[in-house]
Amino acid sequence: MEPIQGKIRILIVDDVPEGREGLARLLSFEPDMDVIGFASTGAEALEQAQTLKPDVILMDINMPDMDGITATEKITKLVPTSVIMISVQSDRDYMRRAMQVGAMDFLPKPPSADELYATVRNAYIRKPKPTMVAGKTGGTDEGPKDAGxxxxxxxxxxxxxxxxxxxxxxxxxxxxxxxxxxxxxxxxxxxxxxxxxxxxxxxxxxxxxxxxxxxxxxxxxxxxxxxxxxxxxxxxxxxxxxxxxxxxxxxxxxxxxxxxxxxxxxxxxxxxxxxxxxxxxxxxxxxxxxxxxxxxxxxxxxxxxxxxxxxxxxxxxxxxxxxxxxxxxxxxxxxxxxxxxxxxxxxxxxxxxxxxxxxxxxxxxxxxxxxxxxxxxxxxxxxxxxxxxxxxxxxxxxxxxxxxxxxxxxxxxxxxxx
Ligand SMILES: Nc1ncnc2c1ncn2[C@@H]1O[C@H](COP(=O)(O)OP(=O)(O)OP(=O)(O)O)[C@@H](O)[C@H]1O
Ligand SMILES: [Mg+2]
Structure with missing residues (x-):
């Protein structure tokens, strides 16, 4: 596991402005965390993720256009990033569905400060390597020369x-x-x-x-x-x-x-x-x-x-x-x-x-x-x-x-x- 070097670059996705601001305020207290962008819809999140290539995305689930689960599924196929779902939905099945499409972890809405910091750091450490993103290699085109x-x-x-x-x-x-x-x-x-x-x-x-x-x-x-x-x-x-x-x-x-x-x-x-x-x-x-x-x-x-x-x-x-x-x-x-x-x-x-x-x-x-x-x-x-x-x-x-x-x-x- 690589040590944390520099700052963790975070994208916040939420259609409610107070939701985005609340998270940004909490994150501003942590010296190793940097909010590099905001998105208020799933489509915007997809665009921002590809442009900004954040280390971690805090993703709301309910949004007007594309819901957070669909956005996560698309983003994780294209960008090596860790998505944390944040939702009032406490239903574990719902969260498992998010994890099945590529989310790394989940948090309740609103999360406590300590919970948020620990989960972001954890997700950052586990961020997929660029070569591991599904659709790029994730697998098998050029296998190692020797048998694994x-x-x-x-x-x-x-x-x-x-x-x-x-x-x-x-x-x-x-x-x-x-x-x-x-x-x-x-x-x-x-x-x-x-x-x-x-x-x-x-x-x-x-x-x-x-x-x-x-x-x-x-x-x-x-x-x-x-x-x-x-x-x-x-x-x-x-x-x-x-x-x-x-x-x-x-x-x-x-x-x-x-x-x-x-x-x-x-x-x-x-x-x-x-x-x-x-x-x-x-x-x-x-x-x-x-x-x-x-x-x-x-x-x-x-x-x-x-x-x-x-x-x-x-x-x-x-x-x-x-x-x-x-x-x-x-x-x-x-x-x-x-x-x-x-x-x-x-x-x-x-x-x-x-x-x-x-x-x-x-x-x-x-x-x-x-x-x-x-x-x-x-x-x-x-x-x-x-x-x-x-x-x-x-x-x-x-x-x-x-x-x-x-x-x-x-x-x-x-x-x-x-
Ligand atoms: N070190 C551990 N401490 C406490 N619980 C553990 C530990 N390792 C495994 N468990 C728990 O033991 C249970 C059985 O684990 P697991 O399914 O991995 O066993 P298994 O040997 O694969 O069983 P099976 O014979 O069904 O294949 C799980 O609930 C798991 O969380
Ligand atoms: Mg077993």
Whole structure:
């Protein structure tokens, strides 16, 4: 995350003059914030956004011509900016709709000063990079020369936080050099789209059907784009559609996406089946998510023993994270150190249990990692930095060995998949 340098350039959009003035007055007290323009209609906002290229737009929802949601949808496709919706509408569904079309966050009307400052700074830090704006690249025309890194996130225990961490890893790891796609491979009960407050009309099933001919246009049409620029390949919408995505088609999809994205992050279900085994095999890193409970330790041991049977499985690519670790020592939860000893696997990171922050980020569709100053965003950010470092380290070793044959074909723990 880049530090705040210079001033945050803000455009205020509201059809009521008192609304615009009220916000401008509040912002004038902050030395790092600068109101660079005003708009009183949606159309004017669109024009001003393209001309002024503000860092942050404070957007009213109800306006006479184009409503704030439509204006946001158009603006975020054209300009790398963070839109914050401001509305008296407290309906969360309404706000989620705004987030689905590209808004970064929302505030009540009128916001308190502290709420306004914190949300503006937060939105500024998360402002999409120019190259990430949908319609410009957001994706796939010129993929990286080398295949992108595949990070598979798995937990042997339901509800341990695999999806939460997958969403956060993908959001935290993407940068201008590494366009990132998050794949929801929990075929029956995938909920990554819910975590990101996105719609998932098109999904992995559409790519599976076209698996033999995955050209740029097909991929672009199916991937969703989060307000931050992260791309999403959602899971099927109905559990009965899960089996239509075969392990073989999944491998082809991963192959195509890793040619075009710097990082491919994959969320999985806890089931050990052909899909998950192929994913474990293909992964450059397997982020294994545990929680400090006896059932989870038991399941982890079962899965690790199972994987140890496969000679071709590289145990070193397991990155073990202990999630939901209570901060209260008297909680009675198992000690992560003792778990590591029992399982004979080092724990690379521990993420504290933070019910309130996690619930809030789920409701907003904003990954907890955006708030790096507070737990658990701080620890999640440290985890992502470590993941990046390990993957880069691995790349350097590969280059030194001049291993050009990396992932020349997917062998698969199950042969070549089915
Ligand atoms: N560190 C944490 N502290 C508190 N709550 C957390 C933490 N991590 C995840 N959660 C919460 O736990 C719940 C389950 O998380 P999540 O859906 O990510 O788990 P999962 O392993 O993907 O579950 P599933 O087995 O359903 O796929 C969510 O409500 C999430 O907000
Ligand atoms: Mg999940």
């Amino acid at each position: 890194k595949i990070i598979v996130v798995y937990s042997p225990q339901g509800g341990a936080g695999a999806t939460t961490l997958a969403v956060n890893i993908a959001s935290g790891i993407m940068d201008e050099q590494h366009r990132t796609v998050l794949i929801d491979a929990n075929m029956q009960f995938g909920d990554v789209a819910v975590h990101l407050a996105m719609r998932n009309e098109r999904n992995i099933l559409d790519l599976a059907k076209a698996a033999d001919d995955l050209d740029l246009e097909v991929i672009e049409n199916v991937l969703g784009t989060h307000g931050t620029g992260l791309r999403l390949l959602a899971a099927p919408q109905k559990p009965q559609e899960a089996e239509l995505v075969t392990p073989n088609s999944l491998i082809k999809i991963l192959d195509a996406l890793s040619q075009r994205f710097g990082y491919v992050v994959v969320d999985t279900s806890l089931h050990l089946d052909d899909i998950s085994l192929n994913l474990f095999d293909i992964a450059d890193m397997l982020v294994f998510v545990g929680i400090p409970t006896l059932p989870c330790v038991r399941n982890t041991k079962v899965v690790l023993d199972y994987l140890a049977q496969f000679e071709e499985f590289d145990q070193d690519k397991i990155f073990f994270v202990m999630n939901r670790v209570p901060t209260d020592r008297k909680s009675g939860a198992l000690d992560p150190e003792a778990i590591a000893k029992t399982l004979k696997v080092p724990i690379q990171c521990t993420i504290p249990s933070s019910e309130k922050q996690m619930l809030d980020s789920l409701v907003r569709g904003v990954p907890a990692i955006v708030n790096t100053r507070q737990s658990p965003g701080r620890e999640i950010n440290q985890m992502v930095e470590l993941i990046k470092k390990q993957l880069v380290g691995e790349e350097e070793i590969e280059t030194a060995e001049q291993d050009t044959s990396r992932r020349s074909g997917f062998k698969g723990l199950l042969g070549s998949g089915r």
